[in-house]
Amino acid sequence: MNRENETAALAAAEALDDAFEHVDGDGAEHEPDPEPTTRVLVYSDDRLVRQQVIRALGTRPAADLPALEFVEAATEPMAVSLVDRGGLDLLILDGEATPAGGMGMCRQLKDEIYNCPPVLVLVGRPQDAWLATWSRAEAVTSHPLDAIAVASAVTSLLRARLAVVTS
Secondary structure: OOHHHHHHHHHHHHHHHHHHHOEOOOOOEOOOOOOOEEEEEEEOOOHHHHHHHHHHHOOOOOOOOOEEEEEEEOOHHHHHHHHHHOOOOEEEEEOOOOOOOHHHHHHHHHHHOOOOOOEEEEEOOHHHHHHHHHHOOOEEEEOOOOHHHHHHHHHHHHHHHHHHHHO
16 A cells, blocks of 8 residues: 555544544434533623723633633613523623613612622722622622733632532
8 A cells, every 4th residue: 555545544534533423322413512601791882891801801711610702782771681581601791881881780680680690890990899789799890990800800700600500
């Protein structure tokens, strides 16, 4: 057998092995399980704030957490609709958004959504953090956004959420 035939035979054997990796014991074909993700809603009327949050978190803020999948909303009706549909693991709401701020929206969602996901509220200044208590947000950070503070808050909230969901 010449070198070209050996290479072709090896490639065919590998392709056959790959094909059988997607077959169950009963012969039914299936796709490999996708990596689990954590869905995060980022609400702000300001596109730049949404981008800052997403950049601060990256695709995975901690090695022990699943990858993040971001869902963006620029209006209150869209954000409320997305939360109402379910399937979100964390909400990041901009308290400085207009006309509907994240703090008021947080309080509304906590009142109206059964098992509302945890919420991180972004406030305008550190002195406004006490307002997050009224809104029932589980965490708060202030503008200008500090990537480490945002990632730390999100990591803590997601670890707590995933610990409750998996136990």
